[in-house]
Amino acid sequence: MHVLALLSAAFVVTFEQLVQWKYGTAGILDLLLLTIGIKADRPSVSSAGAVLLAVLVARPAL
Structure with a gap:
């Protein structure tokens, strides 16, 4: 269960950084x-x- 939560958090942070980099604030x-x-x-x-x-x-x- 902890691995799933860790992977989910990593995906969310990566996605947010991608959106920030490509589309800004x-x-x-x-x-x-x-x-x-x-x-x-x-x-x-x-x-x-x-x-x-x-x-x-x-x-x-x-």
Whole structure:
């Protein structure tokens, strides 16, 4: 059970660092909104985070 928790934590930290590196502070804030909405069982907050993250990912590269 401890190994699963360790692997899960490592995955989350790696994913957060990847989002921070690629999409900056806006990506972390959107990911935070999505996570808080899921944990708090608030569909509106999680939807807002998901939509903002999708818009950030789908923007054209300059």
